[in-house]
Amino acid sequence: MTKEFDRKIGQQAIMYAFAEEEEEASLTSELTRMNWRYGKGKVGSMELQKIVAAIETLAKRQGIVNPDLYREMHSLYHAIIEAMHGVTRGQVELGGMLRTAGLRFAIVRGKPFENKEEGEWIAVAVYGTIGAPVRGFEHEAVGLGINHI
Amino acid sequence: MTKEFDRKIGQQAIMYAFAEEEEEASLTSELTRMNWRYGKGKVGSMELQKIVAAIETLAKRQGIVNPDLYREMHSLYHAIIEAMHGVTRGQVELGGMLRTAGLRFAIVRGKPFENKEEGEWIAVAVYGTIGAPVRGFEHEAVGLGINHI
Amino acid sequence: MTKEFDRKIGQQAIMYAFAEEEEEASLTSELTRMNWRYGKGKVGSMELQKIVAAIETLAKRQGIVNPDLYREMHSLYHAIIEAMHGVTRGQVELGGMLRTAGLRFAIVRGKPFENKEEGEWIAVAVYGTIGAPVRGFEHEAVGLGINHI
Amino acid sequence: MTKEFDRKIGQQAIMYAFAEEEEEASLTSELTRMNWRYGKGKVGSMELQKIVAAIETLAKRQGIVNPDLYREMHSLYHAIIEAMHGVTRGQVELGGMLRTAGLRFAIVRGKPFENKEEGEWIAVAVYGTIGAPVRGFEHEAVGLGINHI
Amino acid sequence: MTKEFDRKIGQQAIMYAFAEEEEEASLTSELTRMNWRYGKGKVGSMELQKIVAAIETLAKRQGIVNPDLYREMHSLYHAIIEAMHGVTRGQVELGGMLRTAGLRFAIVRGKPFENKEEGEWIAVAVYGTIGAPVRGFEHEAVGLGINHI
Amino acid sequence: MTKEFDRKIGQQAIMYAFAEEEEEASLTSELTRMNWRYGKGKVGSMELQKIVAAIETLAKRQGIVNPDLYREMHSLYHAIIEAMHGVTRGQVELGGMLRTAGLRFAIVRGKPFENKEEGEWIAVAVYGTIGAPVRGFEHEAVGLGINHI
Numbered sequence A, B, C, D, E, F: 001m002t003k004e005f006d007r008k009i010g011q012q013a014i015m016y017a018f019a020e021e022e023e024e025a026s027l028t029s030e031l032t033r034m035n036w037r038y039g040k041g042k043v044g045s046m047e048l049q050k051i052v053a054a055i056e057t058l059a060k061r062q063g064i065v066n067p068d069l070y071r072e073m074h075s076l077y078h079a080i081i082e083a084m085h086g087v088t089r090g091q092v093e094l095g096g097m098l099r100t101a102g103l104r105f106a107i108v109r110g111k112p113f114e115n116k117e118e119g120e121w122i123a124v125a126v127y128g129t130i131g132a133p134v135r136g137f138e139h140e141a142v143g144l145g146i147n148h149i
């Protein structure tokens, strides 16, 4: 059985962010089978706060986090910022450094540890392109943030 | 044809870092077909410089970069450091912050742009776990660095 | 005598930032007795520059620094930015990371060292909450910057 | 009643780190009354990892965190690193920048929010001096890290 | 012969940024003699992206880089950002930290290595003042970024 | 008269760091004429703290700063660290990122402002190469730190 693979919440989140429609179905059916929560979205902006907001909004709308609990939003927020470090590689900034990003993001919430008491964790994966505000003048970027929730 | 997919050098590098043996074969046969260079390795350390060294060494040994050209080593170095930003998320440091990392890394060198004149680029993908120097007290981390070469 | 305690300019500044009215009186009478200069204010913003400006303005208005001397403004500026590192913990940024801060700040200027020749130093203490732009979805933060003036 | 004051877990942690023996008693009796967990220690080092280790060790020994749960150690770790940002103000590094720190630290774990569902949070406060490895050539520094646990 | 001196592309770029008219002529005739490309400009702003844009624009207009090749713009971009690290010393940010910069910049593209295969490199030098948005309340700053192109 | 030029303490420091013997004489006679203090040294290391120490030691030995006053050492220290930001461009770290630096540094202390009350300032300029611990696999780097003293 591929149980161990399934538990790699970060890898799952990145595969899900990468996935095109066909692959997505098999990934999500697996996540559903494990009773994990998940969601996926897209956002493009020169303003980093819009990317943070887009991820937070999706997580709330899809019921991945409880929007009324600061505890959960705090966990998600730090996971998002950690993911954006991978995308921005140095300064967590876009427009102020004259660059823009077009990203797909995936959020997965589940129990990645064998020990039940480790409880739930959240993974935020971000994948897309970053570069000059000129079409095609951009390269890929990826980020992953993981937090206990 | 999946040409467009193939050109996503960063995604390719991450998939390659993720890949277990079986999947690896199909990925690398694809990379070979495109005449791209690639390699893969493993490293675990509390000393970040050992991770940088391991990636550089593999790239040189596998002929992914020309070890006698600073130009190529410079390109690789910056790609590695950018990838490590995703892993470390804030401070590019491991032991000095009492954490350790166990990582698989993949390097891919090829021509990701349709325009031939864009030439060769290099992608360094890093995937594994980061955490306390205590077995199991760690979570996943990922990083991607891309540079023109 | 509590002379030694008094000389802890950073601790004094933080206690002063924490202080509610009653406690404030005993703190400031102590500072006055030592001929130290001090002031206190409040500011809430998603724009970090407004926080810097609020602290600078108060320092100038209260005569804690000489607004006509760059030397003193330079010292104050670096103390403010150092204090904001404690508040922001990683990236000296608020709105661009979709977070806001509601802060009380205190500035103290005096001679914290026994050796008279060490002259005057300035401490900027900042205390309050940082978090999402949603009431209650925030936690405390503190920062302290100290500089020779 | 000063209930609201008591809930300021970050301020409590800093006051506790500041406190000399006499004041400590009243602070801790208050924390005990609320069923919060707490502990306090001292550490001086040019090696940042030793400071992290000292705080982790105390938290484990005093039963503030469960040393067998990564979830709790992860929460504590990030709170420590956030606190060290306030102390180091830019680069989370000591000896590598030729500076040393002598610090008192306090850890408080409790329920700072009125809403019961917000659960437990942890605050790590650090206070002391930072400077050249020369006695007296140092100034105060403070840091606070807060995390859900 | 001063060939070796000439090859110091970074020093050349900084001298060129420093140079007033008279000195400029001897510097640029030297650069021309070596078939190196170069250009110089001025920019003042509280918005860092405007500084990046001004440097990019000059490089494109003067033919120092090929504006149709992302490869070259990517190399230039990273050189600019590296140079701005020297100017900003910590956070690559201006207005958001309530500071402004008035800068002269120079770009030099050439072959600084004896080994022909090392090919072309680009140096971006930035020199000027940084400080409060108050005339005279500013001090000098310098930055240098170098990249293979 | 070139008085205004002379007052550019940062540019002076960098020119002095660049200067070979012949040019040095005219630079320093100018600095002497203005009663400014100055000194120059060399250091190569993978350990950043050794570079900081080398600059501090020279400043003390040459009487540029008073080694018995923390106030002056504090001013110098922050100027050095600011200068090292220009050299390291992101992470103030060398060996931990598998890179080494070979640097010349110059320290200048004087009164760069027309207004006498602005008093003394210190400039630390650093120039040299940074790169892999392999001869020739390095490029130039520069840094400037300026502080009131």
Ligand SMILES: [Mg+2]
Binding pocket: A146, A147, B139, D074, D078
């Ligand atoms: Mg973590």
Ligand SMILES: [Mg+2]
Binding pocket: A139, B146, B147, E074, E078
């Ligand atoms: Mg790039």
Ligand SMILES: [Mg+2]
Binding pocket: C146, C147, D139, F074, F078
């Ligand atoms: Mg200091």
Ligand SMILES: [Mg+2]
Binding pocket: A074, A078, C139, D146, D147
């Ligand atoms: Mg937080």
Ligand SMILES: [Mg+2]
Binding pocket: B074, B078, E146, E147, F139
């Ligand atoms: Mg480089």
Ligand SMILES: [Mg+2]
Binding pocket: C074, C078, E139, F146, F147
């Ligand atoms: Mg300054």
